[in-house]
Amino acid sequence: MVNETPQVMTIAGTDSSGGAGMTADLNTFAAHGIYGANIVVSVTAQNTLGVQHVHMLPPDMVMAQLQSVADDLAIRAVKTGMLGDAATVKTVAQGLQQFNFGPLILDPVMVAKGGAQLLSDEAVATVRTTLMPLATLITPNIPEAEVLTGRTIQSPSDIMAAADRLHSFGTKNILIKGGHGNAHMVTDYVRLENGEHFWLQTTRFDTPRTHGTGDTISAAITAQLGLGVTLKTAIMHAKAYVDATIRDGIAVGHGHGPLNHFPKVTAENQPEVYDEI
Numbered sequence: 001m002v003n004e005t006p007q008v009m010t011i012a013g014t015d016s017s018g019g020a021g022m023t024a025d026l027n028t029f030a031a032h033g034i035y036g037a038n039i040v041v042s043v044t045a046q047n048t049l050g051v052q053h054v055h056m057l058p059p060d061m062v063m064a065q066l067q068s069v070a071d072d073l074a075i076r077a078v079k080t081g082m083l084g085d086a087a088t089v090k091t092v093a094q095g096l097q098q099f100n101f102g103p104l105i106l107d108p109v110m111v112a113k114g115g116a117q118l119l120s121d122e123a124v125a126t127v128r129t130t131l132m133p134l135a136t137l138i139t140p141n142i143p144e145a146e147v148l149t150g151r152t153i154q155s156p157s158d159i160m161a162a163a164d165r166l167h168s169f170g171t172k173n174i175l176i177k178g179g180h181g182n183a184h185m186v187t188d189y190v191r192l193e194n195g196e197h198f199w200l201q202t203t204r205f206d207t208p209r210t211h212g213t214g215d216t217i218s219a220a221i222t223a224q225l226g227l228g229v230t231l232k233t234a235i236m237h238a239k240a241y242v243d244a245t246i247r248d249g250i251a252v253g254h255g256h257g258p259l260n261h262f263p264k265v266t267a268e269n270q271p272e273v274y275d276e277i
C-alpha cells in the first residue's frame with residue numbers, strides 16, 4: 001500500500017508571465033516536494049513590467065473548484081493569494097468554513113510591485129471580517145498592514161502595534177514582511193499565538209528581480225505546514241527559502257523579474273533572529 005502523498009492548496013490568480021500568483025505558489029510547493037492543488041479565482045494578463053488586464057472568475061466557479069477538491073483530495077494546509085473583489089473573498093470564506101482544508105495562510109495581496117491594484121477597496125473590510133478570523137497566519141507587507149489596520153507604519157513600534165491590531169481581528173499568528181523600502185537590511189516581524197515575537201533580518205539584495213516574493217514566502221510556509229513542521233519552524237525555513245530564490249536569481253523579462261524557485265539553499269540564507277531591533 002502506498003502512503004498518501006502530502007497535499008496542500010493555493011487559492012489565487014494566475015500570472016501569464018509565470019512569476020507571481022498561482023505559478024509562484026505551485027513552483028514553491030514543487031520545490032518543497034509537496035503536491036499542490038489550485039483554485040483559480042482570476043486570470044491576469046501580466047508580465048514583469050505590470051498588469052495589463054484582470055478577469056475575475058464567477059463565484060460559483062470558484063465554489064465548484066473548492067467542492068471538487070474537497071470531494072477527492074486530502075488537503076493539509078491552504079493559502080490564499082490575489083482574491084480581487086468582495087464577492088470572491090466571501091465565496092472563499094464560505095468554502096473554507098464548509099470544507100476542512102487545514103490551517104489557512106492568508107496572504108492579503110492588494111497591490112502588485114508594478115502598482116496594479118489586485119484587491120478592490122471594498123473587499124478590504126470583507127477580508128478583515130470574513131477571512132482574518134479563519135486564518136492561522138496572515139502575511140501582509142507593510143502597505144497591506146497599514147490598509148488592514150488603518151494606521152501608518154513608520155517605526156518598529158508601529159509594526160508591533162500593527163501586529164497586535166491584526167491579532168485583534170481574529171488571526172492567531174502574524175508575519176509582517178519588510179521587503180518594501182530600501183534599507184540595507186530587510187526585517188520581517190513575527191508575532192505568534194503563544195505571545196512569542198521576534199524579528200528576522202537578512203541583507204537586502206539590490207535587484208529588481210523580486211516579483212512574487214510575497215506569494216513565495218507564504219506558499220513556502222504552507223508547504224512546510226503540509227509537511228508537518230511547527231509554524232515557527234515553517235516560517236524560519238520559508239524565510240531562508242525566499243532569500244535563496246532572490247540570491248540565486250534568474251534573468252527573465254525587462255522589469256520586476258521572477259525568482260528562481262529551485263535555488264541552492266545554503267547556510268548564508270539563514271536569517272538573524274532578534275528579540276528587539
Ligand SMILES: Nc1ncnc2c1ncn2[C@@H]1O[C@H](COP(=O)(O)OP(=O)(O)O)[C@@H](O)[C@H]1O
Binds near residue numbers: 215
Ligand atoms: N530585495 C530583497 N532582498 C532580500 N529579501 C527580500 C527582498 N525583497 C523582499 N524580501 C523578502 O521577501 C519576503 C516578501 O516580502 P515583501 O516583498 O515585503 O512582500 P510582497 O511581495 O508581498 O510585497 C520577505 O521575507 C522579505 O523580507
Ligand SMILES: Cc1ncc(COP(=O)(O)OP(=O)(O)O)c(N)n1
Binds near residue numbers: 081210213
Ligand atoms: C496573480 C497575482 N497574484 C499576486 C501578485 C502579487 O504577488 P506578490 O507575491 O505580492 O508579489 P509582487 O508582485 O508584489 O512581487 C501578482 N502580481 N499577481
